Amino acid sequence: MNAVKSIMLRREMGIFVAIIVFCIIVGLIKPRFLALDNLRVIMLFVPLIMIAAMGEMLVIIARHVDLSVGSSLGFAAMMTALMFKTYPDVPLVLGFAVAIGIGAVLGFINGLTVIVFRLPAIIVTLGTLYLYRGLTFIASGAKQIDRQYIPGPLKAMSANAPNYWLPWIVVIAVAVVLLTYWFANHSRLGRQVYALGSNPSAAPLRGIPVTAVTLTVFSISGALAGLAGIMYASRWGFVNPSNTGWGFEFQVIAAVVIGGVSINGGVGSVLGVVLGVLLLGCVSAALPLLGIPGTVQSAIYGLVIIVALVIDQSVRERGIQALTTARGART
C-alpha cells in the first residue's frame, strides 16, 4: 500500500498519466497509432532527442541551461561527415570518437565561458548557438554532405528493416540513459550536480568543486549532442549546414522540462526525462497520422507541451498536499 502510494506521489506520475491519456485518445481516433509499425516511427524519432536530453538534464539540474545543443549537434555532425567524405576508409568508431570529442570541446567552451566570465549560461549558450552554427557554415562552405558520402554501415544503424527489430541507435540511446542514470544517482560527481543546482551559493562552502562540476555538465551535454550529431547522419543519411540540428534545442529543453526537471535546478530524474522525451515522440508521431497539416503542427506541439506541464503541476501539487498532511498527522 505504501509502495503504491509512494509511486503515485512521484513527480513522474503526472507525465506518465499524460502519455497514457494522449495515446488512448489518439488511439481511439486512429487505431493505427497503436500499431507496431508506428511504434517503430516513434522509436526512430526518439533516440536523438533522448541522448541530447540526458546531457541537457544534467545542465539544467546544475541550474544552468545549454541552448547550443542543436548547433553543437550540427557542427559535430558536419565535421564528422566532412571526415567521412575526405577519408572514406576511416573506421566507424573513429567517426563516433570525433563527433563525441568535438561536441565535448564545444560544451567545454560553453562551461568555461560561464565560469571564467561569470556570465549566465542562457546568454553564453545563446551566443554559441549562433557561433557554432556559423562555424558549421564556414567549415562546410555552406554545402550539404550528401548520402553517398555517409558510410553505409552508419546508415544501417538506423535501419528500420524487419531484421533489425531494435535499430542500433535505439540501443545506443538506452545505453546512454542507463549510464546517465548511474552517473546522476550513484556517482559522487553526479550527486554534486544536484547539490550545485540545489543551492549554488552553499556549494563552494561545502567543498563542492563548482568549476569541475560546471565544466563536466556542459562537456557531457556537448559530447552527447555530438553523439546525437553522428546519429543524425545515420538516421537521415545527410548533413545539412542549416537544417541539421536547427531548432533541436527547443525539443530537447521541452522534453527535459516536461520530464519534471526544475528550471530552478536541483530537481529532476532520468526516468522523468525519458517519459518527457517519449511524450514528445508520441506527439510528433501522432500529428501527421491525424492528418494535421504541417502549418498547424507546431501550434499543436506547443499546446501539448503546456497541457503536459499543467497536468504535471497539478499532480505534483496534490503530492505536496498529501505529504504535508502526512507530516501534520505525525506530530
Place this chain on the structure above:
Amino acid sequence: MTDAAAPASETPLIAARGISKSFAGVEVLRDVDLDLKRGEIHALLGENGAGKSTFAKILAGVHRPTRGTVALNGQPVDISSPIVAQKLGITLIHQEPISFPDLSVAENLVLGRTGGSPLGRVPWTEMTREARRLMDLLGVKMDVTKPMRGLSIADQQMVEIARALASDSRLIIMDEPTAPLTPKEVDTLFTIARRLRDEGRTIVFISHRLEEVRMLCDRVTIFRDGNKIATDTIGNLTDADIIRLMIGRPLREYLHKTRAAIGDVALKVDNLTSPGLFSDISFEVRKGEIVGLGGLVGAGRTDVARALFGVVPAASGTVAIDGKTVSIRQPSQAIDLGLAYVSEDRAVSGIFRTLSVEENITAAVPSQIAPGGVIRRAIEKALASESVRKLRIRLASLRQPIGELSGGNQQKAILARWLLTDPSVLILDEPTRGIDIGVKAEFYEMIGELAASGRAILLISSELPELLALCDRVLVMSEGRLTANIPRADATQESIMHAAVPRTRVAA
C-alpha cells in the same frame, strides 16, 4: 592528545595574529590576536557587525584575511578555502543553516567530504546507516532519506551539527546555533559540545544569549567595531561587564514598558483550526494591549499568524476585527482590514533583497505612492525618509539595496513598511531574532509606543525575558493548541515553559 606532559598541549590549537579584513575598503576586522586552546569552549561575543562572524569565517576559509597569519598547532597555515579548512579539521556551522534542500538528509551529511574519485560510487546504504547513527547521537528523530526541504530550521540546524560530528573536526565553530532550538535540543547540543570538548576538541560558540554563554563556555572573547576588546575566563566577568565591553557604554534598563490604556477588543479569534497545524485557537487582543504568544519552535505559533494574515487561511473558526466578523483569504484583504504581519523569516518572506530601502518601505502602500497607478517618486521618497527618521534606520542612502543593511536595520525597515499601512492590529513574529542588544532596546521602546498609540499587538517570541517584560498577557501554544493564557502578574519563565512543553515530555 590528552598527554599533559607533551609540550604540544601548551601550543594553542589556533593562534591568530594581526588578523585584519576589509571589504571594499571598509575595515571590518582590525589586528585581531586570538588563541584558541585545545579542549575549550570559547565564546565570541559582540554586537552584530562587531566582527566576530567575520573572524569565524576567516578561520573557516570562507574569507581570506587582508593581513595577518593563522597557525594551527604552531604551524602556519593558509586557510584558503572551506575545503582546505575542512581538511585541516575546521568546521563552521553557519548562522543560516546552509543545505541542499533537494538532497536527502543523509546526502547533506556526507556531501563535500573529501576523498574518493569523482566517479566513485555513492555508498547509499552505508551513508544512510551513518546518518542514522549521527542523528541518534544527537537524539533527533528524523527520516534521513527524506529531502532537506520541508525540515524545520531546528532540524536543519541539527543536520549541520551532525555534519561537523561526521567530519570529526578539531575545531567546530557554531555561529548562533541555539537561536532556533527548543530547550531540550539546546540541552542536547550543550551535552554534545561538552563531550566534544572533553575529547580534546575546541568549540567556538557565537551567541547573543549571555546565560547560554555562561552555562557552556570556558573563556570568552569580546569584539566591538572590528576590534578584539578582551579575552577572559568567563568566571572573571559579570554580565554587566560583558555588556559594557560589548557596547562600550552601560545599557540602561530597557525592559521597561510604559503601560498603555487598554481599550476595546480589536482582534477576536474563535476556534481557529487548520488540520495538522493547529486547532481550536481562541483568544482576543484589545487596543493598546500587547499579547505575547510563547511556545517552542514548531508549536504552531507562526502558522496561526499566517492564518490570521491570510497567507494560509485556516480551515475553520472565526476572526473578528473591531467586533465585525471577517473572512481573510489572502494578505491583501488582511492589509485592507488593518492587519500587519512582520514575519519571522525576513530573508524568505519579508524583504525584497535587491530592491532599495525606499521601495521596500513603501511596498505595502502602493495606492499612497502611486495614485492612479503611476509611482510618484517624491511621495515615495518623503514617506520613506520620514520612516527612516522615525525608526532611526541606519543607512547610506534610501536608494541602497536593502540587502546591504544590517539585520536589525532591515527589520526596522520592514516594521516601517507595515506602520505606513497604519495598522490597527500588528502581528510581530520573532521581531528581534538575531539583532543586536542595542537595536533590540529600540525595538522594545517602539513596540511600547505602538501599543500606547492604541494598536493591538500580538507578539510571537521565543525569548522569555522579552515576553515577560513587554506583554500584558502571555498566551502559550504547545503542539498546535493553546495551553495557557497567563496575565502579566502571574507570568514567569517557569509558568510559560510549563505550558510550552508538550505533556508527553513532561512525563518523560
